[in-house]
Amino acid sequence: MSSSVCRRLHGLFATAKTTSLPxxxxxxxxxxxxxxxxxxxxxxxxxxxxxxxxxxxxxxxxxxxxxxxxxxxxxxxxxxxxxxxxxxxxxxxxxxxxxxxxxxxxxxxxxxxxxxxxxxxxxxxxxxxxxxxxxxxxxxxxxxxxxxxxxxFDKISELSSELPEKLPIKPDTVSYNPVVKAFCEMGSIGSGLLVVNEIEKSGVQPDLITFNTLLDALYRNDRFEEAEKVWGLMQEKNVVPDGRSYTAKIRALMAGKRISEAVEVFQKMGSKGVKPDAFTFNALIKGFCDDENLEEAKRWCEEMLKNDCKPDNVTYRILGYHACDKGDFEYALKLCKEAMSRRCLVGSPLMQLVLAGLVKESKMEEAKELMELGKSNSFFQYKVEWPSDE
Structure with missing residues (x-):
């Protein structure tokens, strides 16, 4: 890392230190x-x-x-x-x-x-x-x-600016990515963007991880215009976006209730040959649950399976809690049984909630079945108690 770049990075981190650190x-x-x-x-x-x-x-x-x-x-x-x-x-x-x-x-x-x-x-x-x-x-x-x-995060300044000058080490792209990540974590995304320019001066090119880190931080902070510039920069550098790139945008759009736009981005992924993963589908499912649309969330769970993508712990928890909130305890029971068959952890609190709902609706056989499954599951031992009479 050249001396000028080191001084620049040191100055950037010194500025970023004014942000409260985790x-x-x-x-x-x-x-x-x-x-x-x-x-x-x-x-x-x-x-x-x-x-x-x-x-x-x-x-x-x-x-x-x-x-x-x-x-x-x-x-x-x-x-x-x-x-x-x-x-x-x-x-x-x-x-x-x-x-x-x-x-x-x-x-x-x-x-x-x-x-x-x-x-x-x-x-x-x-x-x-x-x-x-x-x-x-x-x-x-x-x-x-x-x-x-x-x-x-603040120590990365010292490491990235001082060690390469003391030791015969030439930083590569992997070396710079934690620097960009540190700025984003400290709330100084602008400084992270500046690092991209600085590292190119050192003869190193940013990669997909660099850009995904920036996209994730920008979308989490609703900075859509700057995120679009990053997409343009990726195209300019011939860096091909992956599922994480698109998922960051989908998650932000769903959080902002811009549902139709999020679905369009999902469709664009398919047209670009980018395969969605569990993170992508979970972002859509959570968005529909937050929008009080359980039926659409269910549909996207089915779409997930059609795309040869397996639901994970997060999928089952999002859908399970929302199904309980909507009083759809039979669907919640189905999710718990499916999760256990796939060795996915739904957690005792959700199991207890489903059990209580089934008992309240006098579905005793289903409730007993769930309780026995929770106790006998060979992968996870759930602590589930029969609801007390009120």
Whole structure:
């Protein structure tokens, strides 16, 4: 990153600091998948998990191919707010020769970041020379992502402007995307737009992630005119929009009750050969539910299936709660049963609401069926109680 660009970015971030920043999270940054049991793991269970992981780490095959095990173990510990245990198992990795491999160490930096442990991520990055591990743009990008995941938006200024000048690192497009994201998260979208111009001066081109980040932020803030300019810039740079690009616009249009325009955008996606995903359909379904049009929301759920797109947790919750609100408990029951068959979590509160509605309408057989399904479900254990007589 050139000195002039660094100074420009530093100045931009200094300006953005006047915006109130989100407080760093006290708990996990991971999106934790629900466990089979809703009971929290005991310290004894987690201690055993740590011991087993450290034992498995002695296997070179595990260290080379066990990425999923690393992620899942750290996720479980983060969900239990056991940052000291996370540090223990990641520090343990330093004893193995893999630590000299930048890809392996970058993975550890990333895991720290996803747990909200940026200081530890930064410390490991600083220690890499002593660990005989090269630092290139790969580990630099991992550090920037750790900074973003830890919600340390203001620190990205320091990292992106100072480290490339101190180290023989040439930032790439991936390096700049967290910078743009940080500005957007701090409410300084205009500065994020300026970064696009600055990075081009460094010989780096913005990519689809860059533009989607900007589109998402602009549409969330109802800045449609500026968003259209970003679409024009994408066309100019030959960056092809994807489902996320269109979904951001659809979500904003539906939120603004501009339903016909949102449907037109959906149709345009099809004409451009862009396949909608669950996020796209959920935006439409939520919009119709917010518009008190349950029947149209149902239709779009059916359309979702016709497009070989599976409903997810969000789909079932949006439709389930709105169906209950409309008194359509039979449809809500259908959704709960379908969700369980697809291993989608609808949550005990929704199950309880559906159960109460069925009992109120004297549909006892259906209510008993739902309660038994909730208790016997092998994937999620729902805590659902029979409604008390009033």
């Amino acid at each position: 407080k760093p999270p006290k708990a996990t940054i991971f999106h934790v998948s629900p466990a089979v049991s809703s009971d929290p793991p005991t310290d004894k269970t987690l201690t055993a998990l740590v011991a087993k992981f450290k034992k498995n780490s002695s296997s070179n095959h595990f260290r080379r191919h066990g990425h999923k095990a690393y992620v899942n173990t750290v996720r479980r510990l983060a969900a239990a707010n056991k940052q000291s245990y996370i540090d223990e198992i990641l520090q343990h990795q330093k004893r193995y020769p893999n630590i000299t491999n930048e890809g392996f160490t970058a993975q550890l930096i990333s895991l720290y970041g996803k747990s909200g442990m940026f200081d530890q991520a930064h410390k490991l990055f600083d220690e890499m020379p002593q660990l005989n591990c090269d630092r290139t743009v790969m580990s630099f990008n991992a550090l920037l992502s750790a900074c973003m995941n830890s919600k340390k």
